Amino acid sequence: MTVPRSGRVAVWCLLGATGLSVMGNAIVGMALPWLILQRTGSATAAGLVGSAAVLPAMLSAMFGSALIDRIGRRLASNAADVLSALAVAAVPIVDAIYGIDVALMALLVAIGATxxxxxxxxxxxxxPDVAERSGVPLVKLNSWGETVDNIGAFGGPVVAGLLIGFAGPANTLWVTVAMFLAAVVLVQFGVPKVPPAPQAAEESYLRSVRTGLMYVVRDPVLRAVTLMSLIDVVFLAPLEPVLFPAYLQGEGVAPAMAGLVLASFPVGTIIGSLGYSFVADRFRRLTVLVASLAMAGTGLMLFVFTPPPLGMIALAVGIGIAAGPINPIVATSYQERSPAHLRGRVIGTLVALSSALAPVGLLGMGPVIDGLGAPWGFVIVGAGSLVTAAFCLASKGIRRVDEPADAPAGLTR
Structure with missing residues (x-):
């Protein structure tokens, strides 16, 4: 397949902007708590500031996404990165003028997360716009996009550690401001402009949000994929922040080695999602999705029988490779089944709904570990992935994930 030059530029600019934005957020996620701990010495203060991002991020994905269809996708992407850059830039400015005020920092974090x-x-x-312009299959572009996401999430803390050691946490935040602005430049000059949908401005804002929600509810595939994500996230949400630290600490794994184990998952996911891009057109998505969930779940259940740390690292990479195709398949189903004039609202709604039950898993895993021990936590998480795989096989909606979209009645215009 020969991709025209303008198409190649659009692909690389969109991927580059995605990587810069994701890595910038990952760097902020490490540099900001470090700054607060350095100034206040309080882990509670750092935790309060970090938690301020959770609710605004979920609500904004649901209610803010209607703006995407009203003002256009490219402008919405750029506006979000510019406003994120301003929110991050305010942190070192406030620190230099007033010092750290926990309430004010929490407010700035909430604004940035919005x-x-x-x-x-x-x-x-x-x-989908860039895929159409370039001729690159959408599922392949999604695989590349998820690879870039994982590279950003993996590389962000590494880059943050180096920058904090060299320039300090406050100055590190200025680097993320530059990343957000560079992402804006790439999208503005490299990604084709798509005009907003005319009908998006004809209805009230809340009706626009409701339209996106009802489209998801009425489309059998989107509804089923959302339910699948909700089931999976309940079990997977506590994996990295709760279960792994408790288990690895209990096994006497040194912090540096524990970090390598945790970093091995995104490394495997990068390999899996990138590898899937080469074979995506050879296999049914349903087959790959079920196999990925089943293999990842089995691997997680076997984790407690794996010798630390090298065996754990190898198994973590393997689990990541197995799980690599999941996000590209889910993203492709979202995009293919969202009509152009509703795409921003539908995807924003799906992003918000898919993470809605994460707090349930986070709150539930603590008592499991305290009462039964961390090994049982891995059994439960692994079993959750197997349950999700079984749901995919049983769900009529998921079984149609390879089929073309049929717009729900009453929502085509």
Whole structure:
């Protein structure tokens, strides 16, 4: 397949902007708590500031995504990154003038997180446009996009550690401001402009949000994929922040080695999602999705029988490879089944709904570990992935994931 030069530029600019934005957020996620701990010495203060991002991110993905269809996907992506850059820049400025005020920092974090959901939804909404312009199959572009996401999430803390050691946490935040602005330049000059849908401005804002939600509810595939994601996230949400630290600490694994184990998952996911891009057109998505969930779940259940740390690292990479195709398949189903004039709202709604039950898993895993021990936590998480795989096989909606979209009645215009 020969991709025209303008198409290649659009692909690389969108992927580059995605990587810069994701890595910038990952760097902020490490540099900001470090700054607060350095100034206050309080882990509670750092935790309070970090938690301020959770609710705004979810709500903005649901309610802010209607803006994407009203103002256009490219403008929405750029506006989100510019506003994120301003929110991050305010942190070192406030620190230099007033010092650290926990309440003010929490407010700035909440403001910054408010733009993350719509920004991510806008960039995902641009992928079908770029795929059409370039001739690259959408599922392949999604595989590349998920690879870039994982590279950013993996590389962000590494880059943050180096920058914090060299320039300090406050100055590190200025680097992320530059990353957000560079993402804006790439999208503005490299990604084709798609005009907003005319009908998006004809209805009230809340009706626009409701339209996106009802489209998801009425489309059998989107509804089923959302339910699948909700089931999976309940079990997987506590894996990295709760279960792994408790288990590895209990096994006497040194912090540096524990970090390598945790970093091995995104490394495997990068390999899996990139590898899937080469074979995506050879296999049914349903087959790959079920196999990925089943293999990842089995691997997680076997984790407690694996010798630390090298065996754990090898198994973590293997689990990541197995799980690599899941996100590209889910993203492709979202995009293919969302009509152009509703795409921003639909994807934003799906992003918000898919993570809605994450707090349930996070709150539930603590008592499991305290009462039964961390090994049982892995059994439960692994079994959750197997349950999700079984749901995919049983769900009529998921079994149609390879089929063309049929717009729900009453929502085509």
């Amino acid at each position: 733009f993350d959901g719509p920004g991510m939804a806008a960039r995902e909404s641009l992928r």
